[in-house]
Amino acid sequence: MIAEIIQYSDFKMIPDILPPESHLFLRLQPIDMMSxxxxxxxxxxxxxxxFGQHQSLGNLTKNFVSTVVNELVENAAKFAKPRNGLIDLDLKFYSSLIKIEVRNIVSERMRGNFEMHIKRVLTGDIEKMYFDHLESLVSKADTSGIGYLLMYKDYPIRFGFQFKRLESDKHEVTVEAYLNIIEH
Known part of the structure; x- marks a missing residue:
């Protein structure tokens, strides 16, 4: 089977061949994060x-980085298939940008749901979507989908997304977040 690959937004805004000033790679297990x-x-x-120690980043910027990593890893752990699979977290520092890349494996259903959500976020009015989502929380306890809306709304951030079909019910999802730490 030939891998089907679909990319959205700013995926590979910074090419992999460009050497970073600093680099951190972690491999996590969803089961560890979920438990x-x-x-x-x-x-x-x-x-x-x-990154804060290396680059003397202020507390506000460190909080920004921590919040984005937290949201991306939490989503990767929550929607991973299988639970004992792997989550790759790859962070690279480039002068005024930090590139955060999170990769995991999801089911066909999860890929479809996430891809549909991403398409809505990329083409919709973020402010309106955010407040509509908050209003919908009054009647239900499901907060799914609010994380990306918050990040787009509150931070100088750009995202890239890649969906890659590996097998019929096995899809690799890669999310790239580009944080401009000078603007923040």
């Missing part, structure tokens, strides 16, 4: 401190 949610916070705080 101990605090671990996601520990990973995100660690990554923020790692």
């Amino acid at each position: 101990q949610w605090k671990r996601i916070g520990m990973v995100s705080d660690f990554t923020a401190e790692f």
